[in-house]
Amino acid sequence: MKEPIITFKKVKKNYDETVVLNNVSFDIEQGKFYTLLGPSGCGKTTILRLIAGFDEASQGEILLEGKRVNDIPANKRKVNTVFQDYALFPHMNVFENIAFGLRIKKVSQTIIEEKVKEVLKMVQLDGFGNREISEMSGGQRQRVAIARALVNEPEVLLLDEPLSALDLKLRTDMQYELRELQKRLGITFIFVTHDQEEALAMSDEIFVLRKGKIIQSGTPVDIYDEPINRFVADFIGESNIVPGNMIEDNCVEFVGKSFECVDGGMKSNESVEVMIRPEDLSLTTVENGKLQVKVDSQLFRGVHYEIVGHDDDGNEWVVHSTRKAKEGSRVGLSFEPEDIHVMRFNETEEEFDARLESYDEE
Ligand SMILES: Nc1ncnc2c1ncn2[C@@H]1O[C@H](COP(=O)(O)OP(=O)(O)OP(=O)(O)O)[C@@H](O)[C@H]1O
Ligand SMILES: [Mg+2]
Numbered sequence: 330m331k332e333p334i335i336t337f338k339k340v341k342k343n344y345d346e347t348v349v350l351n352n353v354s355f356d357i358e359q360g361k362f363y364t365l366l367g368p369s370g371c372g373k374t375t376i377l378r379l380i381a382g383f384d385e386a387s388q389g390e391i392l393l394e395g396k397r398v399n400d401i402p403a404n405k406r407k408v409n410t411v412f413q414d415y416a417l418f419p420h421m422n423v424f425e426n427i428a429f430g431l432r433i434k435k436v437s438q439t440i441i442e443e444k445v446k447e448v449l450k451m452v453q454l455d456g457f458g459n460r461e462i463s464e465m466s467g468g469q470r471q472r473v474a475i476a477r478a479l480v481n482e483p484e485v486l487l488l489d490e491p492l493s494a495l496d497l498k499l500r501t502d503m504q505y506e507l508r509e510l511q512k513r514l515g516i517t518f519i520f521v522t523h524d525q526e527e528a529l530a531m532s533d534e535i536f537v538l539r540k541g542k543i544i545q546s547g548t549p550v551d552i553y554d555e556p557i558n559r560f561v562a563d564f565i566g567e568s569n570i571v572p573g574n575m576i577e578d579n580c581v582e583f584v585g586k587s588f589e590c591v592d593g594g595m596k597s598n599e600s601v602e603v604m605i606r607p608e609d610l611s612l613t614t615v616e617n618g619k620l621q622v623k624v625d626s627q628l629f630r631g632v633h634y635e636i637v638g639h640d641d642d643g644n645e646w647v648v649h650s651t652r653k654a655k656e657g658s659r660v661g662l663s664f665e666p667e668d669i670h671v672m673r674f675n676e677t678e679e680e681f682d683a684r685l686e687s688y689d690e691e
Contacts, residue, residue, distance in 0.1 A: 331358060331359060332394065332395050333356035333357055333358055333359075333392075333395075334357055334358065334359040334393065334394055334484060334485060334517055335356070335357035335380060335391075335392065335393055335485065335517075335519075336355070336356050336357070336390070336391070336392040336395075337353050337354050337355050337376075337379075337389065337390075337391055338354055338389050338390040338391075338392070339352045339353075339354055339388070339389040339390070340352070340353045340354070340379065340386045340388070340389035340390070340391060341353075341386065341387045341388040341389055342372075342375055342379065342384070342386055342387050342541075343387050348541060349372050349375050349541050350372050350375055350376065350379075350386075350541045350542075351540075351541045351542050352389070352542070353372075353376065353389075353541070353542065353543055354389075354543075355536060355543060355546065357485075357517060357519065358517070359484070359517055360515045360516070360517055361517060361518075361533040361534060362508065362511050362517075362518045362520065362531060362532050362533045362534075363517070363518065363519045363520065363532060363533065363534050363535075363536065364519075364520045364521070364522060364527075364528040364531060364532040364534070364535045364536070365377075365519065365520070365521045365522075365536050365538060366522060366523065366525065366528040366535050366536065366537050366538065366564070366565075367523065367537060367538030367539055367564075368523060368539070368564070369523060371538040371539055371540060371541065372538055372540075372541045373489075373521040373523075373538060374489055374521065375541075376538075377410065377487045377489055377519065377521060379391060380406075380408060380485070380487060380519065381403055381406065381408050381410050381487055382398070382401060382402055382403035382404075382405075382406050382408070383403055385399065386399060393406060393407070393408075407483055407484045407485065408483055408484070408485045408486075408487060409478035409479075409481050409483035409485075409486055409487065410478065410486075410487040410488075410489065411474045411475055411477075411478050411486065411487070411488045411489065411491050412474070412489055412491075415470050415471060415473070415474035415491075416474070417462050417470060417473060417474060417477070418462070419462050419463065421462070422458065422459055422460060422461055422462070423449075423454065423457050423458050423459070423460050423461075423462065423465065423473050424445055424458035424459065426462065426473055426477055427445045427448060427449070427473065427476050427477045427480050428441050428445050428480075429477065430477065430480060430481050431444060431445075431480060431481075444480050445458065445476075445480060446458075448476040448479045448480045449476060451476065451479060451510065451513075451514075452472040452473075452475055452476045452479075452506075452510070453472070453506070454469065454472055454473065454476065457469070457473075467494055467495050467496075467499065468495055468499045468502070468503055471491060471492070471494075471495065471503060472503075472506075474491070475488075475491070475507075475510070479514070479516075483516065484516065484517060485516065485517045485518075485519065486511075486516055486517070486518050486519070487519050487521075488507075488518060488519070488520045488521065489521045490521050490522055490523070491503075491507075491520075492504065492507075492522070492527065493522075493524075500527075504527060504530055504531055507520075507531065508530075508531050520532070525564060525565045525566065528549065528565075529549040529553065529565070529566075530549075532548075532549055533548065534546060534547065534548060535547065535548070535549055535552055537552065537560075537561050537564065537565070539560055543678070544557065544558070544560060544561055544678070545557045545558075545561050545678055545681075546678070552565055553565055553566055554670075555670065555685070556568075556604065556670065556672065557672065557676060557678060557681045558602075558672050558673075558674075558675075558676065559602055559604075559672065562604045562670070562672065566606060567606065567607050567647060567649075568604045568605070568606055568607075569604065569605050569606070569607065569610070569644075569645070569646050569647055570602050570603065570604045570672075571583050571584060571602070571603050571642075571644045572600070572601075572602060572603070573600075573601050573602065573603035573671065574598055574599070574600060574601065575592075575595040575596070575597065575598065575599045575600075575601050575671060576597065576598065577593075577597050578592075578593030578594070578595075578688070579591065579592070579593055579666075581601065581603060581669065581671050583603045584620060584640050584641070584642050584644065585641075585642065586619075586620075588619065588666070588669060589666040590666050590667075590669040590671060591666055591667050591669070592669070592670070592671035592688075593688045594684040594685075594687060594688035595671070595673060595684075599673070600674065601671050601672060601673055601674070602671075602672045602673075602674070603669060603670070603671055603672075604669075604670040604671075604672060605664055605668055605669060605670070606668070607635070607647040607648055607649040608633075608649045609664055609665075609668035610646065610648045610649075610650075610662045610663070610664050610668075611648075611650060611662070611663050611664070612636070612648060612650050612652050612654055612660050612661070612662065613660070613661040613662070613663045614660075614661050615659050615660065615661045616661065617661050617663065618660065618661015618662050618663055619661070619662060619663055619664060620640055620646070620661070620662040621640065621641070621659055621660070621661055621662070622638035622639055622640050622646050622659070622660060622662060623638050623639060623657070623658070623659050624636060624637075624638040624654045624655060624656050624657060624658050624659075624660060625637050625638050625639060625656065626656060627653065627654055627656060630649075632651075633649040633650060633651055634649070634650050634651070634652070634653055634654070635647060635648070635649055636648040636649075636650060636654045638654075638660070646662065648662065
């Protein structure tokens with residue numbers, strides 16, 4: 330494996346008594362798109378600030394390209410940041426905003442002109458150099474902010490919720506553009522969001538954070554398909570979660586029945602949580618259903634109907650279906666063994682990975 334471009338080793342950050350990051354460890358590989366995902370206050374911005382060098386770790390080590398940088402100032406790190414509010418200079422035009430960093434470094438006018446032109450092209454703002462910032466739309470300002478970071482040719486670009494101010498359509502367009510740009514340039518992007526769909530759509534790797542800890546890391550598909558616990562399952566996508574009992578490998582009991590599943594490596598009769606995604610459930614007759622529910626409500630969501638019902642134990646079940654159901658009626662739900670995801674209580678990521686590995690090998 331290539332040497333990681335950024336490494337965190339048991340990094341802690343606290344402000345007086347308040348612990349903001351608690352033993353955060355990870356490796357970032359060159360050229361990939363990483364996303365830090367988690368609720369407000371979980372420590373996302375703090376991680377970016379530590380990488381950029383705007384803050385110091387209280388404990389642990391931060392390495393850039395294998396070298397400890399805890400004591401290296403921000404301006405000596407090959408890292409650039411795009412802030413949530415873009416932080417553009419309102420009294421300078423687009424060209425001067427982008428050129429600012431180069432002027433400080435005393436780069437010659439000819440080279441500045443060349444470089445600014447080049448990055449304007451990259452973000453598809455050719456010919457916008459003379460525009461005032463006030464004459465640019467939200468999405469265009471966002472691209473100016475990215476161009477201003479790119480012009481310094483960083484190896485790592487940190488983006489702190491750069492799309493949160495944009496409306497949905499523009500946001501989706503920008504997600505696509507950013508992803509394309511990252512692939513084309515081969516720069517490492519570390520992107521912060523609390524929008525799970527954005528994280529799933531854009532990332533090579535996602536770190537899910539909660540209260541200053543990384544709860545789970547992996548590809549979007551890994552995390553969506555194998556969430557480690559209720560928090561991740563709920564945070565990423567919609568899910569139905571009910572209490573269950575792991576009878577033995579490949580057999581789990583919930584709602585008073587036992588079902589074939591693909592999970593294992595737990596204690597026999599261990600209490601677990603069982604998750605099934607709404608899109609993995611299909612409607613069928615009461616007789617043919619593996620579960621029976623009474624339909625409480627139905628909403629038309631465009632691509633599918635969202636049907637909410639409850640079973641005889643009172644558990645709520647959400648189903649995404651292209652078929653309609655009748656409010657008040659009883660229906661059957663069917664699903665496959667691989668649609669059942671069994672989650673343990675309080676399993677750490679190391680334990681989870683080790684269990685999946687040992688179990689998959691059998
Ligand atoms: N200078 C500071 N002094 C004290 N506490 C701070 C300071 N900076 C951040 N914190 C606290 O650290 C925690 C993490 O903050 P951080 O900004 O990293 O969260 P975040 O995940 O980026 O949240 P958001 O999604 O709201 O931007 C918060 O509880 C915050 O109040
Ligand atoms: Mg933040």
